Amino acid sequence: MAQAVALDENSLWKGGVEPLKASYGKLMMWFFLLSDTFTFSALLITYGMIRFAHHGAPESARVMVDGHEKFIFSTEYWPVPEHVFTHFPLTHAHLPLVFVGLMTFILIMSSVTMVLAVEAGHRMDKLAVQKWMLWTILGGIAFVSCQAWEWSIFIAGSENGLNLTEGTKIFGANLIHNEYGPPAFADLFFFITGFHGTHVFSGVVLNIIIFFNVANGLYEKRGHYEMVEKVGLYWHFVDLVWVFVFTFFYLI
Amino acid sequence: MASHTVGKFVPETSPESVKQRAAIWRTFWVMFGITVIEFILAFAKGPFHINHLFVVIVFISLTLLKAFYIIAEFMHLRHEVKLLILSISLPVIFIIWFIISMLYEGNAVLMVR
Incomplete structure (x- = not known):
């Protein structure tokens, strides 16, 4: 009997039947993510619009130096992003896209560990949920750290800087x-990757809170791990946004 | 999965769990493969002088494919009720219109510059 009561509390809303066969929290998370989709779309579309409103790089901007293509930067035309982000920690080698590739891999991987945590939650396997949540948190921290490194390189600039016609230099x-x-x-780089990074950061904070609740046995007592599923939705969304940022900011 | 019952512990060796985890890893490998293809194309497009429009179309299609896998499998939307799938996916129409109108607008700004 006690079980039947708990079941009703979980599957029914206060007003009665459960719409769309989803709990209140999960449904609201979906609609929040939909609104966030619009925010991120607006940012990425703004990028597209402003890029289209600038001249593209002319053929003369690409020159061959020591066997690899060198790109001449200018404030007159839009740069090719893969020539901007060419650094990798602990090396001076010219490695376009490799670091972003690593970041993409880290985030996809942490998405996988998140679904594994959700799957473990369905089985009421507290230890497995803990383990996979911890991996997800680590992945998130690794991603945010990578982003901090990339920002600092971008802000610091190259050794030679850019010569302006008035004889001044920009670094x-x-x-x-x-x-x-x-x-x-x-x-746009700061706004878009910064807004995404803020999402990753808040995702990590949420994951840590949920991790503590799991470890304290709150969901074990409650009888289900739906909270893990809800933060999981948010976490996958962050990964989803990154997939688009990766394509539209770095690849194209 | 949508409704929650008060659960009992099930070990990870249970057939259903083994099947589910296999599906998760399959999705991972598909997404990993797509990212590898994107990388190869990004490095090959310069030396092999691949048509720019073609590259852009391939990148965008692969991105949408990856997005489909994340939403459908990881976020589990494919297994929700039809009305929930529609309420989440239909509003995306507005984004498509936004893209078309803003890119057109961007071009117009460039013309009057």
């Missing part, structure tokens, strides 16, 4: 000056 990028192209390029 690195900030919201006003940008060594790699029009200032709007740096602005």
